[in-house]
Amino acid sequence: MNTTIDIQIKQTSQSKLQGTDFENLSFGQVMSDHMFVADYKNGEWQDFRVEPYAPLSLNPANATLHYGQSVFEGLKAYKDGNNNVLIFRPDANQRRLNESADRLCIPQIPEDVFMEGLRKLLEVDREWIPNKPGCSLYIRPFIFATDDYLGIRPSATYKFMIFTCPVGHYYAKPVSVKVETKYTRAAEGGTGQAKAAGNYAGSLYPAQIAQKQGYDQLLWTDGKSHQNIEESGTMNVMFIINGSLITAPTSKGTILKGITRDSVLTLAKEKGLKVDERFLTVSELKEALENNTLQEAFGTGTAATIAHIYKINVGDKDYDLPEKPADSFSYQVLETLDAIKYGRQEDKHGWITKV
Structure with missing residues (x-):
């Protein structure tokens, strides 16, 4: 230019x-x-x-x-x-x-x-x-x-x-999260899709409560029913259940259109992973945790890049996720993103601007 x-x-x-x-x-x-x-x-x-x-x-x-x-x-x-x-x-x-x-x-x-x-x-x-x-x-x-x-x-x-x-690193280690079903980060018709300063101010109090209970972040749910997982405090969130990557859609105007989120979805599709942009319900998440079909859970964002989740609290019960192998999708996509960002791998998507 x-x-x-x-x-x-x-x-x-x-x-x-x-x-x-x-x-x-x-x-x-x-x-x-x-x-x-x-x-x-x-x-x-x-x-x-x-x-x-x-x-x-x-x-x-x-x-x-x-x-x-x-x-x-x-x-x-x-x-x-x-x-x-x-x-x-x-x-x-x-x-x-x-x-x-x-x-x-x-x-x-x-x-x-x-x-x-x-x-x-x-x-x-x-x-x-x-x-x-x-x-x-x-x-x-x-x-x-x-x-x-x-x-x-x-x-x-x-x-x-x-x-x-x-x-x-923003997160030096995997994070623990708590499903939030009382407080609301965003509602349809509001400013949830905007990166507005006030959005973050309103999220501090419930996040502080969770941190005092020993959790790093919240998993926000929708403001109407509190039954649909939306995003985490500093990142979009993704789940792999039965080989399918599930992440909340951005079409409702309540979720930030994450750039790392978009990059991860692009790479997931290229790797042949089934991508399902839909809301995961709290009950679905709990069922997947209890029957061990939740294979991976992680956040995506500029600061965090890929933040692995090792513990999820649902309904006052903690669920520990098994340690992920090095060849799991979240580790592979993190490695691929880093390789592109540091110029070690060809940028096939036009994502890199050289100064």
């Missing part, structure tokens, strides 16, 4: 790079040196710049602080064996960000602003991308309202930003 926007660059005078311990990266705690910023005013995106990562100055009446008009994305960049920078499916993230923006009355980000801003930021901060296996550069694009006005209406001004942070 040809650059169509003018991006001003101001580099930091005090890099944090040399003082960063890349051998012990905690997820989302160490930020890279720079950030990309654009402002929306007078009906257009403008003032494109890469500048030093720094705190923001906000008016106490900032619309986002009061009314939550904010959406975000998450993607990753990697380095291959030749030190090339590879980004996994940024075009899909750009499209999904705009779908979320539409739902919250936020102006869309043009493709050239998103892609060229991301490219320029990674060119400036390419040394922040870890070379260590299993590590990557997590990328956080987001948009938020910037009007200073206490009134319920869409803001007239916005800020689009991208910042990055070097990360290791």
